[in-house]
Amino acid sequence: MSLPAGNTPLRVGLIGFGAIGRSVATLLPAGAALGVLTRHRPDALPAGAEALADLEALLGWGPDVVIEAASAEAFANAAPACLARGIDVVAASVGALQDSALLERIVATCDKAGSRLVVPAGAVGGLDHIAAAALHPGTTVTYVSRKPPAAWTAELDAMGQTEAASRGEVSLYEGDAREAAARYPRNLNAGLTIALAAGFDRVRVRVVADPGVARNTHEILISGPLGTSTMSFCNTPDPANPKTSAITAYSLVAATLRRFGALQ
Numbered sequence: 387m388s389l390p391a392g393n394t395p396l397r398v399g400l401i402g403f404g405a406i407g408r409s410v411a412t413l414l415p416a417g418a419a420l421g422v423l424t425r426h427r428p429d430a431l432p433a434g435a436e437a438l439a440d441l442e443a444l445l446g447w448g449p450d451v452v453i454e455a456a457s458a459e460a461f462a463n464a465a466p467a468c469l470a471r472g473i474d475v476v477a478a479s480v481g482a483l484q485d486s487a488l489l490e491r492i493v494a495t496c497d498k499a500g501s502r503l504v505v506p507a508g509a510v511g512g513l514d515h516i517a518a519a520a521l522h523p524g525t526t527v528t529y530v531s532r533k534p535p536a537a538w539t540a541e542l543d544a545m546g547q548t549e550a551a552s553r554g555e556v557s558l559y560e561g562d563a564r565e566a567a568a569r570y571p572r573n574l575n576a577g578l579t580i581a582l583a584a585g586f587d588r589v590r591v592r593v594v595a596d597p598g599v600a601r602n603t604h605e606i607l608i609s610g611p612l613g614t615s616t617m618s619f620c621n622t623p624d625p626a627n628p629k630t631s632a633i634t635a636y637s638l639v640a641a642t643l644r645r646f647g648a649l650q
């Protein structure tokens with residue numbers, strides 16, 4: 387996809403107007419046209435933004451790019467249709483791609499239509515480094531999601547581990563990124579993002595309830611013949627939705643602008 391011709395403003399379609407969607411709307415460059423597919427009342431939208439009632443209205447509005455910031459279901463429903471029309475999609479709900487049939491369908495659609503699904507770093511970072519290191523067959527990548535026990539109350543109760551988690555870390559899951567995202571769809575977008583960068587067979591995921599962390603923390607450990615690296619992200623929660631890192635919206639907008647930039 388290239389920049390819109392002449393002085394035509396960039397037309398950004400946005401799906402979802404919750405924590406991420408509202409921030410995205412404020413971060414877009416002045417002059418961008420914004421159409422929002424939302425369940426909120428149109429008067430909640432920023433001045434000048436157009437409320438779009440459904441997917442057909444979004445497609446008919448003619449976006450240059452669509453930013454999905456709604457849910458895994460919304461992504462699975464809307465992304466293939468946008469991509470089939472040649473419209474790039476920048477997605478937040480990448481956990482939906484744990485469904486390998488959906489992933490295959492999206493790749494085939496992009497190949498046919500010449501569109502691209504952009505998977506931004508979201509709550510983590512360093513995808514370029516992960517993708518480069520993972521080209522070497524000896525590289526392994528481990529992603530560890532650490533959250534305070536309060537984020538896993540129901541899961542710890544079901545495991546009979548509530549008391550143990552108040553004293554030390556409790557492992558909720560260890561395995562591959564697909565199953566982790568299938569088990570915890572709202573929480574494991576980052577694991578899926580890393581697996582898409584490195585390859586699913588290369589990534590191990592751990593999900594940990596840890597009384598030693600005050601905030602949701604993401605650790606990425608890369609190890610192999612090319613060296614070792616450790617990345618750790620401790621993000622500020624979005625005030626509108628504490629489960630979401632505030633930086634996610636910034637990552638979506640940065641990825642969108644990069645997609646249209648001369649330098650990739």
Ligand SMILES: NC(=O)c1ccc[n+]([C@@H]2O[C@H](COP(=O)([O-])OP(=O)(O)OC[C@H]3O[C@@H](n4cnc5c(N)ncnc54)[C@H](O)[C@@H]3O)[C@@H](O)[C@H]2O)c1
Nearest residue numbers: 402403404405406455456457460478479508509575627630
């Ligand atoms: N990639 C990442 O690193 C990352 C990080 C945080 C959150 N996420 C994902 O981003 C998504 C949005 O997160 P959020 O914090 O903004 O959630 P949120 O609950 O604050 O907002 C989501 C909004 O989307 C709306 N919505 C849901 N389905 C819709 C549909 N079909 N059409 C129109 N609107 C719809 C909801 O009504 C809500 O207003 C979630 O799927 C979340 O898992 C990804």
